[in-house]
Amino acid sequence: MKKTLIATLFGSLVFTGSLLALPNAAAAELNFPHIETVGTSELVVKADMAELTVEVVTKADNPAKAKAGSDKAVSDFLARLAKAGIARDDVQSANLNLRPDYLYDPETRTNKEIGYLASRQVVVTLRALDKLNDLLDSALQQGINRIHQINFKSSKEAEMIEQARLMAIKDAKQKAAALAEGFGERLDGVWEIRYQAQGAVRPMVYKMSAAARGDVAESYQEAQTSISDRVEVIYRLK
Numbered sequence: 001m002k003k004t005l006i007a008t009l010f011g012s013l014v015f016t017g018s019l020l021a022l023p024n025a026a027a028a029e030l031n032f033p034h035i036e037t038v039g040t041s042e043l044v045v046k047a048d049m050a051e052l053t054v055e056v057v058t059k060a061d062n063p064a065k066a067k068a069g070s071d072k073a074v075s076d077f078l079a080r081l082a083k084a085g086i087a088r089d090d091v092q093s094a095n096l097n098l099r100p101d102y103l104y105d106p107e108t109r110t111n112k113e114i115g116y117l118a119s120r121q122v123v124v125t126l127r128a129l130d131k132l133n134d135l136l137d138s139a140l141q142q143g144i145n146r147i148h149q150i151n152f153k154s155s156k157e158a159e160m161i162e163q164a165r166l167m168a169i170k171d172a173k174q175k176a177a178a179l180a181e182g183f184g185e186r187l188d189g190v191w192e193i194r195y196q197a198q199g200a201v202r203p204m205v206y207k208m209s210a211a212a213r214g215d216v217a218e219s220y221q222e223a224q225t226s227i228s229d230r231v232e233v234i235y236r237l238k
Contacts, residue, residue, distance in 0.1 A: 037231050
């Protein structure tokens with residue numbers, strides 16, 4: 001019985017050791033002349049869309065009044081958006097967030113309830129940047145009192161992603177060819193490609209030159225957006 005147990009444990013240790021050795025075995029497959037390159041790219045284009053996130057926060061002495069104030073501001077803003085030709089599918093309004101409002105009393109060292117806060121967010125996809133400034137003014141006029149962020153985008157996002165990928169591939173090829181030629185070697189084809197999508201297009205801040213001239217609306221229209229990509233390639237050498 002003891003011999004059987006010892007033999008079983010020994011077999012388990014050998015099996016575990018073989019599993020741990022697998023990465024080294026995989027690395028040994030690269031024991032041949034090769035070049036590893038990293039291709040990168042960054043594409044910057046003029047934005048023609050924007051995603052605007054705004055919020056209304058109302059305060060009242062009871063929950064019903066706070067909710068009513070928030071709902072009215074959002075309703076008025078949605079009506080203004082519809083009048084401006086913004087499609088309903090391009091507008092997302094979040095659910096109501098209602099919470100007590102407290103004020104710290106240093107004498108009693110306690111938080112005293114002084115009312116209620118109601119808040120709702122609205123996200124608007126704007127497909128014409130020349131309307132952005134008017135939209136911001138309209139939001140403030142309708143009771144929207146917080147502008148969280150403005151993400152500038154491009155309607156050609158899918159094309160940008162594909163173009164950036166091709167640029168990264170071309171960059172990897174050129175680097176590998178130049179390195180091989182520089183060392184008097186020749187490439188013998190691709191051994192491995194490692195690639196991971198880089199995610200969403202990165203918005204960029206608009207240029208300040210237009211804003212400096214006093215034309216706020218034009219400054220938004222000069223916003224840019226960019227996307228980058230990266231690919232890692234291992235080439236065999238002849």
